[in-house]
Amino acid sequence: MIHTYELNGYHILLDVNSGAVHLVDKLCFELLSFLTPPLSERCPDAALAALDGRYSKADIAACYGELYRLYTDGLLFSEDSYAQFADQMVSSPVKALCLHIAHDCNLRCSYCFASTGDFGAGRKLMPVETGKKAIDFLLKRSYGRRNLEVDFFGGEPLMNFDAVKEVVAYARSKEAEYGKNFRFTITTNGLLLNDDSIDFINREMSNVVLSIDGRQEVNDRVRARVDGSGSYDAIVPKYRRLVEARGDRDYYVRGTFTKYNLDFSKDVFHLNELGFDQISVEPVVAPETAPYALTEDDLPAIFAEYEKLSRELIAREKAGRGFNFFHFMLDLDQGPCAIKRLRGCGCGNEYVAVTPDGDIYPCHQFVGMEDWKMGSVLTDTLDLEKKDLFARTNIYSKPECQACWAKFYCSGGCSANSLQYAGSITKPHRLSCELEKKRLECAIMIKAALSE
Amino acid sequence: MKHIKTLNKANLKESAAKGGCGECQASCQSACKTSCTVANQKCEKK
Ligand code: SF4
Ligand code: SF4
Numbered sequence: 001m002i003h004t005y006e007l008n009g010y011h012i013l014l015d016v017n018s019g020a021v022h023l024v025d026k027l028c029f030e031l032l033s034f035l036t037p038p039l040s041e042r043c044p045d046a047a048l049a050a051l052d053g054r055y056s057k058a059d060i061a062a063c064y065g066e067l068y069r070l071y072t073d074g075l076l077f078s079e080d081s082y083a084q085f086a087d088q089m090v091s092s093p094v095k096a097l098c099l100h101i102a103h104d105c106n107l108r109c110s111y112c113f114a115s116t117g118d119f120g121a122g123r124k125l126m127p128v129e130t131g132k133k134a135i136d137f138l139l140k141r142s143y144g145r146r147n148l149e150v151d152f153f154g155g156e157p158l159m160n161f162d163a164v165k166e167v168v169a170y171a172r173s174k175e176a177e178y179g180k181n182f183r184f185t186i187t188t189n190g191l192l193l194n195d196d197s198i199d200f201i202n203r204e205m206s207n208v209v210l211s212i213d214g215r216q217e218v219n220d221r222v223r224a225r226v227d228g229s230g231s232y233d234a235i236v237p238k239y240r241r242l243v244e245a246r247g248d249r250d251y252y253v254r255g256t257f258t259k260y261n262l263d264f265s266k267d268v269f270h271l272n273e274l275g276f277d278q279i280s281v282e283p284v285v286a287p288e289t290a291p292y293a294l295t296e297d298d299l300p301a302i303f304a305e306y307e308k309l310s311r312e313l314i315a316r317e318k319a320g321r322g323f324n325f326f327h328f329m330l331d332l333d334q335g336p337c338a339i340k341r342l343r344g345c346g347c348g349n350e351y352v353a354v355t356p357d358g359d360i361y362p363c364h365q366f367v368g369m370e371d372w373k374m375g376s377v378l379t380d381t382l383d384l385e386k387k388d389l390f391a392r393t394n395i396y397s398k399p400e401c402q403a404c405w406a407k408f409y410c411s412g413g414c415s416a417n418s419l420q421y422a423g424s425i426t427k428p429h430r431l432s433c434e435l436e437k438k439r440l441e442c443a444i445m446i447k448a449a450l451s452e
Numbered sequence: 453m454k455h456i457k458t459l460n461k462a463n464l465k466e467s468a469a470k471g472g473c474g475e476c477q478a479s480c481q482s483a484c485k486t487s488c489t490v491a492n493q494k495c496e497k498k
Contacts, residue, residue: 013456015462017464017465018462018464018465019460019462019463019464019465020458020460020462021458021459021460021462022456022457022458022459023456023457023458023459024455024456024457025455025456027455028455028456062454062455063454063455066453066454066455066456067456069453070456070458074465075458075462078465081465081468082468085468085472092474093474095474095478096477096478098480145474145475146475147475147476147477147496149477149478183477331493331494332459332460333460333461333463334494334495335493335494335495336467336471336476336493336494336495337467337468337470337471337472337495338464338465338467338468338471339467339468339471339472340471340472340476340479340493340495341464344479345478345479345480346478346479347480350474350478351478351480363480364480408464411479414480447459448459451457451459
């Protein structure tokens with residue numbers, strides 16, 4: 001399988017199964033449209049005839065020769081040899097927890113997927129004992145895995161920050177005994193950050209996600225407080241303080257774009273102007289009926305915006321003023337292994353979410369869907385049948401993904417969105433797919449541009 | 453090559469043979485969370 005596209009003056013050829021990315025010239029690009037495997041040593045007559053006149057015969061033959069060489073080297077039309085691994089996808093140890101330390105929030109963001117923090121089940125804080133039980137659960141169910149992740153999530157986790165501290169201390173106290181390495185992360189809306197929490201986060205958390213949507217008017221329109229006032233003025237100075245004190249450890253500011261700001265590249269650059277260089281601004285995922293929801297009609301505008309953003313990022317990078325835009329980050333050489341790419345997010349298998357009541361769900365997006373409850377950390381129960389179902393969910397169990405050129409980059413998308421918007425965990429959500437593919441095209445094009 | 457420039461090492465197939473240790477970071481791709489594209493993650497072995 002191959003994917004070819006033209007973007008920003010570059011002609012790009014992606015060989016899906018080998019992962020090879022080739023930058024080709026116009027002749028090569030045109031020639032490719034006539035080729036289907038298996039290739040023979042001689043250029044097909046139909047191609048010669050069609051390109052004759054615009055290119056010299058010698059050029060066409062030379063170009064074909066180069067393509068043929070890629071083909072014999074396994075870098076063009078390479079075979080799909082991964083289905084065998086997909087069959088081996090079995091239940092894995094649990095290695096990551098999303099700990100819903102607070103089902104409560106001090107903001108009322110209009111697009112919140114968690115019903116303004118309580119996931120539709122009442123405002124609640126996780127008792128420390130439940131948090132410790134979740135750590136015990138992870139220590140036991142992770143078997144031989146050494147690196148364990150715990151993400152403090154909400155709601156707003158700072159609303160239960162004493163519990164965060166105690167759970168972190170408890171987990172750390174078990175590391176040596178169990179031979180584990182905990183990596184903590186936290187996602188916050190920033191309102192409650194103070195010197196004490198900044199200090200703790202910078203000491204203990206391997207990554208911190210700071211929510212902000214960009215320009216003040218964009219942010220404050222959706223990220224409003226209970227009384228309707230905006231959050232921008234309160235959080236920006238706190239984020240700056242945190243990031244400054246953090247040194248070179250990971251963080252990112254992350255925003256959401258909606259129908260209200262289809263010119264979201266301005267928000268990306270605004271965040272950079274505020275002094276942040278690790279930035280993520282992502283499409284809202286919401287039912288089509290919501291006024292802020294993105295729909296297929298918005299795709300052309302969003303695509304144009306992604307292109308604009310990539311051109312500007314290239315220019316800044318070349319001028320030595322580059323920054324990281326998360327959705328364009330891509331490592332063409334040293335990325336994760338193919339097995340990881342087949343598996344995707346690991347939801348319900350390697351990764352589960354735990355609610356304030358200790359209930360286990362496949363991931364934070366499933367929280368509150370009773371049918372998908374998988375057990376409880378209080379009773380140390382886990383529904384292994386459901387776990388197996390998720391373990392078997394990979395790109396080869398989804399027909400759309402199997403046929404998709406983006407599969408080894410995307411890994412099959414978000415099961416929760418697939419369930420909510422396409423009706424099944426194995427049925428990709430088309431709008432998300434279109435956005436994902438566009439971002440990948442941009443990301444690869446940026447690599448091509450920066451390779452010159 | 454005159455018409456083609458290959459941008460990477462294309463080692464996806466090799467990575468399947470020695471991969472799957474599971475020590476790498478979990479990778480929620482949802483917009484509401486960490487939102488990693490799997491492809492932007494690091495391998496723990498390297
Ligand atoms: S873009 Fe869509 S179809 Fe393609 S791999 Fe991702 S989820 Fe599957
Ligand atoms: S199902 Fe979606 S929201 Fe849940 S962990 Fe996977 S990518 Fe994230």
